[in-house]
Amino acid sequence: MAEDGSSLFGEIRRFARTSGAVGGIAARVVGERAFGIKTNRASHAEDLKTILGGLKGPLMKVAQFLSTVPDALPAEYAAELETLQSNAPAMGPAFVRRRMQGELGPDWRSRFAEFGLEAAAAASLGQVHRATLADGTDVACKLQYPDMTSTVEADLRQLKLAMAVYHRMDGAIQHGEIYQELAERLREELDYTREAAQMRLYGEMLRDVPSVHVPTPIADLSTRRLLTMTWLDGRPLMRRLEEDPPQAERNAIAEALFRAWYVPFYRYGVIHGDPHLGNYQVRPDGTVNLLDYGAIRVFPARFVRGVIDLFEAVRDDDMDKAARAYAGWGFTDISAEKRDVLTEWARFLYEPLMDDSIRPITRSTDPQFGRGVAERVHAGLKRTGGVTPPREFVLMDRSAIGLGSVFLRLRAEINWSRLFHELIADFDVDALEARQKAALAAAGVPA
Secondary structure: OOOOOOOHHHHHHHHHHHHHHHHHHHHHHHHHHHHOOOOOHHHHHHHHHHHHOOOOHHHHHHHHHHHHOOOOOOHHHHHHHOOOOOOOOOOOHHHHHHHHHHHHOOOHHHHOOEEOOOOOEEOOOEEEEEEEOOOOOEEEEEEEOOOHHHHHHHHHHHHHHHHHHHHHHOOOEOOHHHHHHHHHHHHHHOOHHHHHHHHHHHHHHOOOOOOEEOOOEOHHHOOOOEEEEEOOOOEEHHHHHHOOOOHHHHHHHHHHHHHHHHHHHHHHOEEEOOOOHHHEEEOOOOOEEEOOOOOEEEOOHHHHHHHHHHHHHHHHOOHHHHHHHHHHHOOOOOOHHHHHHHHHHHHHHHHHHHOOOOEOOOOOOOOOHHHHHHHHHHHHHHHOOOEOOOHHHHHHHHHHHHHHHHHHHHOOOEOHHHHHHHHHOOOOHHHHHHHHHHHHHHHOOOO
């Protein structure tokens, strides 16, 4: 069987390595809920993190995602899983040679003036090598780890089991649509040809945003499992923050990231669904490199309109308009009480956009403030019978929470309201649909 083919035995091995850990811990927590057996969930979460930390990248990505979706996991689990990183063993030089030959053929080495066989960086599904083309262009070659299809499928089966167990513990949030969205996006990430198209799309959408830089894919040196792109010089954002840069630089980085996410969303209906700190670099001039285009979501114009409608409903305290916005997103069976509970979460997210002043992303000095809001919303949803978030909501909420955490780390102070209103000032559903159709077609992104 080919190194990269989907392997039933590979899936079984991976499922076996995770199912005992997740199932055992979940069973103990269920015991606590059902029978009053007192257990230490924080300790179980640490055990889970330790066990999963030795596995490859996909489950790490999913765990990081779920740690930012309010109430998708118990608070103790979310706190531990926030720290997970991809921990896949690096592919050695001999293995890299075989993998490159498999992707580009036996003469692959002649297509580069230089090629670093040691990994320059790790990605969630592979590793990155630095190389130089014959014309002197520096490139990054992202090479997928072997057998990732079976790895992803086993992770998804395990995720479905874990989410089902948690739903039986606590039904405030129905996870079916969340799982389906995660599964589809993660499977798409296996196709680097798709990611190359999405990279071209972002290059087009952000071409007039000079503070954000997007790599250019090299089509004739890319395959489904190899993505070659121009190399962007920059330093990881976290490393720069450790040097305590001046406030002006922090603000400039925050503004660049705000535009990197929300120019595509409000102008084209597209969101980058992975606002992980590892996906940003800071350049010497203070501008930002945006990396990793595997998790991209395209929204219908009505969804974007609903985001703006909900902002206006919260601003004007118009609960009828809020109900229409939730319906436009795809929420069903929303009673007046559920609407009010959901709107508490909306107020939390939109609050910085209501205040026309230079300010931090939150005025609260309590680091657990957001968690407190999420817990109140959870209690309200549980009291009112639970809710099923539509698939389209998942990555949008993930981006808002993920970016908010980045802005907190940056300690940025800018006028968030002014940035937001600049983007929505001339919003028009028909114009968005036209721009989106043209940009997707030009980039070659599958519909």
